[in-house]
Amino acid sequence: MSGDLVVALSGGIGGAKLALGLSWILRADDLLVVANVGDDFEHLGLHISPDADTLMYTLAGLDNTKLGWGRRDETWSFMETLTALGGEDWFRLGDRDLAIHVERTRRLRRGEPLSVITADFCRRLGVGPRVLPATDDPLRTKLRTDEGWLDFQDYFVRLQCRPVVRELAFEGADAASPHPELLAALRDEQLRAVIVCPSNPFISVEPILAVAGMREALSACAAPVIAVSPIIGGRAVKGPTAKMMTELGMKPSAAAVAQRYGDLLDGYVMDNADADEAALVAPRVTLAPTLMTTLAEREELARVVLGAADALASLNRAQNFA
């Protein structure tokens, strides 16, 4: 009944950690990692896809563990020189990272879809699983803040998440289509689970869910949909998730993230530290250590999440036979 294919919806850093864990325990063909494109942007004339790149670098073992973002063995000659020339240097682009953006931009201008270029980069960088942009259509996250509407990277990098967020919008989402391979995977009888990685719900996962038809496709899919909380003990491991929750009128908690996803979820994995919130969560809860500091912890959490998904699927089958 339940098959082998796992779809993981992911933003950048946090999501990539779990995606890496999944990549170690699944065959490459059995993992489809769907990347948020809401924080893609044009900068210095280049098309930059931060989340897809973070996923590729992480899955290829090329991620810069010292910086926590960007590429391993990076050099900074370009940026140094750009600064000397008076160029826009608020978004740091390493010399190796830059090659991805230049080559992606060249191929996009030639008319190739983002997904095809991403697949080719994965192959060339030695990434096993497929990394698929949620859509090949333009979709951009915008934030209404106390400083007005901001482009995502203006908010996230230039202003370092300082503005107070009032509202989010995903420009282009209504006109965008989920990538056909993503839709096919969600309809696939061999689908084992959809995993919502522990990414920021507002700026990493919801831009994926906002693509026209995505929520419907997820609701219709037979396999369990299970999310991992990005909040542990009321705090985000990294990034502005907790701050944004507060600004948007939510209590920053693991339970509130599950409530935000609503009936999209069949299961929810939250940290042992948040056990007292389990009763507030509608989908079936699995408690586990969710902080992924070591590589072993990524693999272990991946096992826990898949185990929880498989248990949900069994339960579902049992109920169907009942």
Added chain:
Amino acid sequence: MSGDLVVALSGGIGGAKLALGLSWILRADDLLVVANVGDDFEHLGLHISPDADTLMYTLAGLDNTKLGWGRRDETWSFMETLTALGGEDWFRLGDRDLAIHVERTRRLRRGEPLSVITADFCRRLGVGPRVLPATDDPLRTKLRTDEGWLDFQDYFVRLQCRPVVRELAFEGADAASPHPELLAALRDEQLRAVIVCPSNPFISVEPILAVAGMREALSACAAPVIAVSPIIGGRAVKGPTAKMMTELGMKPSAAAVAQRYGDLLDGYVMDNADADEAALVAPRVTLAPTLMTTLAEREELARVVLGAADALASLNRAQNFA
């Protein structure tokens, strides 16, 4: 009568050596270096201006003396990664060099003229003299070869000057205008000399001369026009000058270059080694060591050329009074 301003017409490497010598003996305000734009091109979505950049790097002391082209202290992470991604890597772009191209392209797309951007880069890189593109309009050198018509960089870099050259054309030259500051300089009463640097006549100097109105402006200018031979003892110091001369039906010699420039020249500086060709040259010949291996030789040749120009100007004045 004769003033202080010196205009130097230059291509890349060879011309930049003399321009550097001139920059050491002239006040920065007294030197206007006019750069060939015929080998500018679009590559990887970037506007690359090889000759202006070589001039800037050389005049700023940032030239890569080890490679003989590009920037000092260069790193190659971008190129390495681009190769790994299957990108177009036949044109080598260092990480620091790349910053110039990215920033130039960004500003061109914003509508700034090439000359304004170049002037700003010069200021930021610490280049004293003005480096001025011959024109802000598009002008591209094309070569008809035994492999058909080729873009300049296809011929020069990708095919390493191997094809046999039959004919050259300067696309856009008829519709291009010399930069107004160049025209003003040529009309300036304070103009001391126009120096045609020892660059390749066909691909470095003639694209400058091809800009509509340039030959007329040079002919009309009151100051002496003096060229330095790029050929010593029948051979080019660097590059395909001698090979191209042969292919175009000329004897590769210092005299033939002077003949090619024709009555544009009032004076010609050629190497002592070519003394026996002096009789074949119509403009007044100055013999000197023209090989600029050391920095001192660049300065010395600059003094010789300026001295020859000043002598021509005196002679001219004497004749006018006669």
